[in-house]
Amino acid sequence: MSAEVELARVVTEVPYSAGVRERQRKPFSLRWNVIVPWTLVTVAVLTIVSGGLPGADVVALAETTGPVLIFVIAMTIVAELASAAGVFSVVAERLAVWGRGRRVLLWVFVLAMITLSTAFMSLDTTAVLITPVIVVLARHVGVSPLPYALATVWLANTASLFLPVSNLTNLLAADALGGTPLGFLAEFWAPALAAVLITVVALTLIHRRSLAGRYELAGTTAIPDRRLLIIAAVVVAVLLPMLVSGVPVALVAGVAALVLVAVFAFRRRSVLTLRLIPWQTMGIAASLFVIVEAIHVQGYDTVLGTAVGQGQGVLDLLRIAGIGALGANAVNNLPAYLSLSAFADTPLRLGALLIGVNLAPLISPWGSLATLLWHHRLTAMSVEISWRRFAVLGLGLSLVLVPVTTLALWLG
Numbered sequence: 001m002s003a004e005v006e007l008a009r010v011v012t013e014v015p016y017s018a019g020v021r022e023r024q025r026k027p028f029s030l031r032w033n034v035i036v037p038w039t040l041v042t043v044a045v046l047t048i049v050s051g052g053l054p055g056a057d058v059v060a061l062a063e064t065t066g067p068v069l070i071f072v073i074a075m076t077i078v079a080e081l082a083s084a085a086g087v088f089s090v091v092a093e094r095l096a097v098w099g100r101g102r103r104v105l106l107w108v109f110v111l112a113m114i115t116l117s118t119a120f121m122s123l124d125t126t127a128v129l130i131t132p133v134i135v136v137l138a139r140h141v142g143v144s145p146l147p148y149a150l151a152t153v154w155l156a157n158t159a160s161l162f163l164p165v166s167n168l169t170n171l172l173a174a175d176a177l178g179g180t181p182l183g184f185l186a187e188f189w190a191p192a193l194a195a196v197l198i199t200v201v202a203l204t205l206i207h208r209r210s211l212a213g214r215y216e217l218a219g220t221t222a223i224p225d226r227r228l229l230i231i232a233a234v235v236v237a238v239l240l241p242m243l244v245s246g247v248p249v250a251l252v253a254g255v256a257a258l259v260l261v262a263v264f265a266f267r268r269r270s271v272l273t274l275r276l277i278p279w280q281t282m283g284i285a286a287s288l289f290v291i292v293e294a295i296h297v298q299g300y301d302t303v304l305g306t307a308v309g310q311g312q313g314v315l316d317l318l319r320i321a322g323i324g325a326l327g328a329n330a331v332n333n334l335p336a337y338l339s340l341s342a343f344a345d346t347p348l349r350l351g352a353l354l355i356g357v358n359l360a361p362l363i364s365p366w367g368s369l370a371t372l373l374w375h376h377r378l379t380a381m382s383v384e385i386s387w388r389r390f391a392v393l394g395l396g397l398s399l400v401l402v403p404v405t406t407l408a409l410w411l412g
Contacts, residue, residue, distance in 0.1 A: 036284070036366075037280050037283045037284050037287075038283075040283065040284055040287035040288065040291070041283050041287050043287065043291060044286065044287035044288075044290040044291055047290055047291060047294045048290065052294045052297075052298065053290060053293055053294040053297060054297065057293060057294075057297050058290075061289060061290065061293045064338075065285075065286070065289045065334070067248065067249075067250040068168055068250075068285075068334065068369075069282055069285065069286060070250040070253075070254060071124070071168075071249050071250040071253050071254075072124055072128075072278070072281070072282070072285070072369055072373065073257075073277055073278065073282065074250065074253035074254045074256065074257040075124060075125060075128045075129070075253045075257075075373075076128055076276070076277065076278045076281075076373065076376070077257040077260070077261065077276050077277070078128070078129075078235070078236065078239065078253065078256050078257050078260060079128040079129050079132065079377070080271075080276045080380075081232060081257075081260040081261070081264055081271065081276070082129075082232045082233075082235070082236050082260070083132050084264075084268065084271045085225070085228045085229050085231070085232035085233075086221065086223045086228075086229045086232075087229065087232050087233050087236055088132045088133045088136050089136050089140075089221045089223075090221075090223075090229070090233070091133050091137075092133050092134075092136040092137035092140050093137075093140060093217075093220055093221065095109055095110070095113070095133075095137055096137060096140050096141050096215075096217055097217070099141075099215070101214045101215055101216065101217070102214055102215075103143065103210070103211050103212065103213055103214065103215055104211045104212070106137075106141070106215070107147075107204070107207075107211050110134055110137070110148055110151060111151060111155065111200055111203070113130065113133075114126060114130055114134075114151060114152055114155040114156065114159070115155055115159045115196055117129070117130050118155060118156050118159040118160050118162075118166060119159055119160075119162040119163060119166050120163065120165065120166075120240075120243075120244055121165065121240055121243050121244065122160070122165055122166055122167065122168070122243065122249070123156040123157060123159075123160040123166065123167055123368065123370040124156075124168070124369055124370050124373060125240075125243065126152065126155075126156040126370065127152070127153065127156050127369075127370040127371070127373040127374040127377065128373050128377065129236070130152055130156075131149065131152050131153075131373075131374050131377040131378065132377055132381060134148040134149065134151075134152055135148070135149065135377075135378070135381050135383060140217070140221075141215040141216070141217060142215060142216065143210070143215055144210065145383060146383070146385075147203075147206075147207040147210050147211075149374075149378060149383060149385070150203065150206075150207075150390075150393070151203050151207075152374060153362075153370065153371055153374045154199050154202075154203060154362060154394075154397065155196070155199055155200075155203075156368075156370045156371075156374065157358065157359060157360075157361055157362055157367075157368055157370060157371070158195040158196060158198075158199040158358075158359045158362075158397075158401065159192070159195065159196050159199070160358045160359070160370075161188050161191060161192035161195060161354060161355070161358050161359065162185060162188070162189070162192045163181050163184060163185060163244070164181055164184050165181070165243060165244050165249070167333075167354075167358050168334060168369075169333060169334060169337040169354060169357055169358060170184065170354065170358070172337065172338075172341070173337075173341070173350055173353075173354055176341070176350065177347060177350065181244075187347055187351065188351050188354070188409070189412070190408040190409060190411065190412030191351065191355055191359075191405035191406070191408045191409040191412070193408075194404055194405045194408040195355075195359050195401060195405050198397075198400060198401055198404060198405075199397065199401070202396075202397050202400075206393070225267060225268070227267075228263065228264075228267050228268065231260075231263050232260060232263070235256050235259055235260055236256075238256075239252060239253070239256040278372075278373065278376050280372075280376070281369070281372040281373060281376055284332075284366055284372060285332065285334075285366075285369055285372065288331050288332045288335055288366065289332075289334070289335055291331070291335075292331050292332075292335035292336075292338070292339055293335070293338070295339075296338070296339055307323055308320045308323050308340060308343045308344075312346060312348045312349060313410075314406065314407060314410045316349075316352075317348060317349065317351075317352035317406050317409060317410055318352070318402070318403060318406045320340070320343070320344060320349055320352045320353050320356065321352040321353065321355045321356040321360075321402050321405075321406045322356060322402060323340065323356065324336060324337070324340055324352070324353045324354075324355070324356020324357045324360070325355075325356040325357070325359075325360035325361070325398060325402055326356075327339065327340060327356070327357065328356060328357045328360060328361040328367050328368065329360070329361055329362075329363045329364040329367045330364070331366075332361075332366050332367065332368065332369070333357040333358065333361045333367060333368045333369075334357075334368075334369070336356075336357050337353065337354075337357045340353055340357075341353065348409065348410070351409045352406055352409060355402060355405050355406055355409065356402065359398075359401055359402065359405060360398040360401060360402050362393075362394030362395075362397055362398050363391045363394040363395050363398065364391065365387055365390075
């Protein structure tokens with residue numbers, strides 16, 4: 001029995017004002033999460049077969065986005081196997097001890113952990129590695145995991161403007177700027193800090209009632225294979241700093257995944273199934289990349305040049321940030337960035353575009369890979385959400401976040 005299943009025994013059902021709730025899995029039904037991926041995959045395949053995206057452009061797209069998808073797959077495998085080994089249970093129990101029974105103090109620790117993870121290890125890493133930690137943590141102390149779940153996905157997006165490694169769009173932008181990580185931070189620290197502060201205030205106000213009071217610690221989780229736990233913990237501990245070492249993140253994550261797969265092949269072979277790979281998430285992401293690139297190759301996005309305009313005044317910056325936000329929520333933040341980056345020809349305009357595509361994909365389920373991965377982890381742990389309420393809350397935050405951070409960029 002896995003650590004998460006064992007800890008699930010102490011979960012308590014708590015009403016949640018954000019419209020998110022925890023429940024048992026439903027029987028299979030043909031819902032949006034089945035229809036949308038297959039529709040996108042079909043459209044993408046037809047686009048390639050019909051020549052809408054020529055072969056040379058398919059190869060170029062694969063060279064650009066392939067490492068991204070490899071990184072996401074590898075990190076998901078690492079998260080699944082580390083979870084099976086009990087790593088997240090141990091981390092969650094340690095955080096619970098540091099919280100000293102006070103919900104508000106535990107909340108501070110969780111928000112700090114999510115922010116630092118996103119800034120130094122990327123929003124996708126946060127979605128994959130931190131989501132199971134906070135769910136197990138909440139179950140361990142007997143509170144609803146859902147406020148912590150929303151905090152994870154919001155900060156995974158809104159804290160992703162600090163460093164190049166924080167977001168894959170940042171890596172592309174950093175190449176265009178030709179600067180160092182510290183130079184990137186010096187350029188965008190003001191909107192990055194404003195985004196985190198606004199998000200923390202919003203989350204705390206939304207969940208203020210559930211943060212009052214105290215919690216009691218449950219007993220520690222039994223770990224059936226402590227050697228496997230130690231090996232998995234070492235792999236994760238080595239992986240995290242390597243993600244900011246300058247070595248390609250796809251290579252780092254891929255090696256970590258292969259090491260864990262090899263270890264599990266000897267010690268717990270039954271865990272190694274094809275379900276470790278997030279097929280649905282990869283299908284949505286790859287299909288969106290193909291469709292958006294085809295639109296670009298066919299010249300249908302020339303209207304974007306007129307839409308985003310020119311100039312570096314605050315209204316000009318707000319214009320490109322707003323269009324970036326709309327694009328990210330419509331088709332995912334990475335293809336939105338690739339489509340609009342040609343019109344962001346100065347550091348200020350590039351910063352405004354990053355504000356839109358990094359901070360604002362909080363409305364649609366596919367706004368960022370991090371959101372898709374976050375939902376994949378929640379579903380794997382039997383936590384379901386209301387996408388309608390998620391979109392309403394995300395829209396409210398985005399309407400504040402984009403103009404305020406754009407102003408901070410302009411003033412900075």
